Amino acid sequence: MSRRMVDVDLSGRRVVEQDLPEDLSRLGGRGLTSTLLLLESDPCAHPLAPESPLVFAPGLLAGTGLSSANRCSAGAKSPLTGGIKESNCGGTAALKLARLGIGALRITGAAPKGSCLSVRLSAAGVSIEELPDMAGAGIYASAAALRQRNGERIGLILCGPAGEMRLPTACLSATDPEGEPCRNFGRGGLGAVAGAKGLKAIIIDDASCRFSPHDPAAFRDLMKCFTAELKAHPVTGEMFAKFGTAMTLMNVNRLGGLPTRNFSAGRFESAEAISGDRLYETIKGRGGQYAHGCMPGCVIRCSNKYVDPQGRPVVGSLDFETIGLLGANLGIADLDQVAELNKLCNDIGIDTMETGVALGVLAEAGVFAWGDFPRVRDMIREVGIGTPLGRLIGSGSVSCGRAYGITRVAAVKGQGMAAYDPRAIKGMGVTYSQSPMGADHTAGNAITLAVDHTDPRVQLDPVRELHLKYTALDTLGFCIFTGRVSLAKPELVEQAVLAITGWKVAFSDLLELGRTILLREREYNRRAGFSPAQDRLPQFMEREALPPNGGVFDVSPEELGRFYDFEGSSGPKKTLGHY
């Protein structure tokens, strides 16, 4: 099934549709967004300039009911880092875009200031519409209004007030299968890119559209097998569904790597109160939903719908990174409080992770006391209304550190870290420092590796291999949580690609593709002004021992310098010329 590339120019309000060029025809998701950014945009342009594109691409395999294979990527020059950014999420966007035959949606230009536009995609074509009554509206109200007007079956990608304010921590939100706008293209400030263009919403109406895999019979076999394997593994078959992503929290805390009070400690004395067990018990006891699938057909179902003591919906889904960074990192030990902050961030449209790191810096500066939930809530509300303090928080952790003279800022390339302190989980420091995206855990989630996380000498090669694998998964649209099956039995991935797209590809070539994409992203950053000197963790992590275990980040600069020396690795070596 051929895929189209939809180009929307919001300056001229023009739409151009064409088949995806042949040389991009085997790319999807992250591979496609990053390649388009490198090849067809100026890495030196301002991220908020009209010419800077915002690209959406469903993963290459998107469109079917295959479990955990409908991730959607968004890519742009990041207003937060100044480098390339890909952020992907679940929900229904990828599935619906694929059903419409859309392989890439690229938005350039900008509407006149104060405009509030939607791009509507359906079988009837692409239209640009004014949303005159929606400027400044929260994400939840926007979703409700648009679903009322357009029907409950639509998929939405939304820009919140923070994006309209062009804040560097603004995310984009996507609706989940129930229509809740709680799946986020979270990191790197992509909401600000949309906001600068006057783009409030993308409406995806796939009514009457269907997607046919290349080989339906083979696809049915593959799907059955893949589903069975996911169900058979204790993590993907049971633990994610019960405890959500928070299942890792007590483990990270045991390892002494849970960011606590602005990364000043790695073990939170109240960790049990925000653990996966507690999350499960709370949701179950109150009649909320655990084992929720963020994408149609997902059998892992790590998502949840958190409810209050009366069983009323609060937010879906309460996840580990948010709990760690808006919880332990701020000295907050109450899931109800974290859930409320999460909902607030979602509604404003800001990244919960960057917000948690930024607020940690402010607490260290004495702006508020650790654990002061009402004050934290008020400050996040200030982001939504754009007070100076709100705009500072919305500028991210590094800006907060600059403004308050704080040197303990857990960020790389301008982006705050995820909820794993790399002094305790050192492979994560390799990921944070080497990813072209800044400190993204999803670039190579080293906590999953079977290595001694405290040994600086054993991290580099396995983490690099993980980056290649994850880059491939991000390109295919597979959730990285499938890794325990998809990476353990790569023949299943080969079968999925063949059955869905007709491309007979060896897994090793997919790793080679991952390598190519990673190098393209790095080249983009090089052109944008990054140098290898920025592939480092912040200095304090190399100096300050992290209580209670006392580790520093000591993977040597020389070892880190080997990361992009692919020839010297055990990874793939040859170069493919054509994707």
Add this chain to the structure above:
Amino acid sequence: MSRRMVDVDLSGRRVVEQDLPEDLSRLGGRGLTSTLLLLESDPCAHPLAPESPLVFAPGLLAGTGLSSANRCSAGAKSPLTGGIKESNCGGTAALKLARLGIGALRITGAAPKGSCLSVRLSAAGVSIEELPDMAGAGIYASAAALRQRNGERIGLILCGPAGEMRLPTACLSATDPEGEPCRNFGRGGLGAVAGAKGLKAIIIDDASCRFSPHDPAAFRDLMKCFTAELKAHPVTGEMFAKFGTAMTLMNVNRLGGLPTRNFSAGRFESAEAISGDRLYETIKGRGGQYAHGCMPGCVIRCSNKYVDPQGRPVVGSLDFETIGLLGANLGIADLDQVAELNKLCNDIGIDTMETGVALGVLAEAGVFAWGDFPRVRDMIREVGIGTPLGRLIGSGSVSCGRAYGITRVAAVKGQGMAAYDPRAIKGMGVTYSQSPMGADHTAGNAITLAVDHTDPRVQLDPVRELHLKYTALDTLGFCIFTGRVSLAKPELVEQAVLAITGWKVAFSDLLELGRTILLREREYNRRAGFSPAQDRLPQFMEREALPPNGGVFDVSPEELGRFYDFEGSSGPKKTLGHY
């Protein structure tokens, strides 16, 4: 006369004095601060880390009464740019340090948080003292108190409240011959480096010390000749003394290069109200002082003491960059208002230039109306008390742009531009983009060149040559305003070096020294993570035509890329191994 290097470690409260190493013995000022930073500090360290040094060095020729030859350099890793920074000023610091035989003062370490220390230098030695009652004190009150305690003949270098708050726009202040703390190491946030160390004041007591030139007779001859030449030139002999640095304002305005309302125009309709003529008439009419020398013995005397309508002192000295950036750039057309803002900035200890650029960005964002002086004054006061808005302003123009989503931010490498728009004065764009310091006009003040300022093809070579010359002057401690004589008659510079230090050097070798220093600074930045991609002006200046003349900055990237290709220039080529 041998010079000493004084190392002060504020962590251990230790002082080590030694003779300047032989290989540094022919360096002073910028050449010495930059060389010490490159060779003996970690460019990857956080600028506010205790280990990051703050270095002071009088120019190589400092210590005598030779006109305009007592500039003092301060150098550190810039909290504003993240790169190397040298900022120099007049006043009495260099003269007094030289009289004490001090060639370099290097401060490392940090006192415990909340400390407020002074370093006292005198013939009796170096001491570190607590200033318990001075934390948070304004620059003027600090100077008054310290002069009361230590006598009126001392020289002072002071850190203001902004530096104590570690704001990236915090400057350091030095006293002028009358003891007014109005000479600033203005740019790059060096005040924050001092503040992070707990260093409030450097007290320089040179009582009973004197400095002897190497060859007193030759020095007397040279001094007589140099003075006569300065007096004979209409600019250095008369215009600077009458109109101050503001003499250039109407010229820049005529060229269409006066930053107006956040660099959205290059001609200010009310320029005459803030011109050099008006400044002269105002000061003269009110009984203030024009033709004031910021350094003892200066015959150029571009400085002034601005007074209010009743003749009471307001601020010394009101200068072009401040008038341009806190005046025209904010739509303020009143010298009394600009002088009040200048005094306020001086007292808080922030760079008037960065503050003007940052406020221009906020005005464009709609935070206040152009020309709203009371609001501007209130906002600068907020910097002094550290409100969130104040801290944002104190973070500089780029942080303000990020927080408010403004793309028109006139900054390079994180530092705001001086009061020359490079779309009208294109050589200045070469300087801004290529200087390792960010957008410093003093790195190569292209307005002084006899070229067509609008022709993009004729800027590079003369501007590069200017950088070499100015780097040499900054190393010798000569004010760049001597250029009309010192660069026109380089034999006078050779004679000065020989008479004062005994070093027989050709001017061409001094240019070679300038080249070496510039390359050392660039190497520092490379190690700190800068790449040539950052040697560019902000994108909007290449795109948005500047009214009324309609120029864009169009010196091509290829042309700019030649800047550090010294072999291809008409400049010096050989390498000297030893300074």
